[in-house]
Amino acid sequence: MLAQEMIDAMSKRGLRVTDQRRTLARLFAEAPGYLSAKDVYEEMGKTYGGLSFDTVYRNLRVLQEMDVLEQFVFEDGVKFKAHCREHGHHHHAICLHCEKTYAVPFCPLDIQVELPQGFNVVKHKFELFGYCEACGPQAEAGGAER
């Protein structure tokens, strides 16, 4: 999602477009992968002095609530990325090195999965973790999810 689209989305819902939010939008528009609150704080701090942590949290939450950002609970904490533009139901392959996500159009539930007797599925998760083509070569050893 482009920074401008995010800003428009905020503006459309009556939110103020501040310097911070502009910077935040740009940051996520350019980020290759997920960012934690701390990542955002540190990144924004570079181009934007006198920033406070709570404002970062507040904005992340606001943007997530209006579906501009996607939140993902990793084992080592919560991270965010711009909402993916992919349409239709899909899942993700997440690179453990660059944390970039790739769409996986396949959904396990589209085929007949043998469920427990009488189990009524409401929601599901299907995620692949590994190394993408670009990171594969140099990511031999290191880079765990945590």
Next chain:
Amino acid sequence: MLAQEMIDAMSKRGLRVTDQRRTLARLFAEAPGYLSAKDVYEEMGKTYGGLSFDTVYRNLRVLQEMDVLEQFVFEDGVKFKAHCREHGHHHHAICLHCEKTYAVPFCPLDIQVELPQGFNVVKHKFELFGYCEACGPQAEAGGAER
């Protein structure tokens, strides 16, 4: 897993078998689903006075490190349950009402999933959330994973 098995596992690795750990083992052996650190603290407090939170955390961590307990990161926090005895690779269907887990023998990766170009899968998650047969009827409305 039976309480006695858990206790034996601890004993075998040179850990002391204390009242607390016995109680903890019994608790997990009987628990139908996942328990958070707080759940454990509250449950154990009932049958075991003068208990401290940090000891609960310590024991949960120790038991998890020796694969007696399984840790699961829910969106509303970390929870534990006795390691499932199911053999072979499998996934889980988790009831949002009772939090009991059911084995799902199917694995999406066993069939040809179309992966992103050059993506090398290291790890994957596949989980179903919903209501089990027992909870289905009365769980109409409420009980989200949060």
Next chain:
DNA sequence: GTCTCTGCAAATCATTTGCAGGCTG
């Protein structure tokens, strides 16, 4: 008796909230 385990209290760490002044529309 030795070494691990426990409770207590204090330290972290991530996240949230109250408040008064600053900036956007």
Next chain:
DNA sequence: CAGCCTGCAAATGATTTGCAGAGAC
């Protein structure tokens, strides 16, 4: 100008750690 947004500081909640005494083997 009114109301939302921000920084500051303090509150909160979850988890960890240091320490000295209690209990397991």
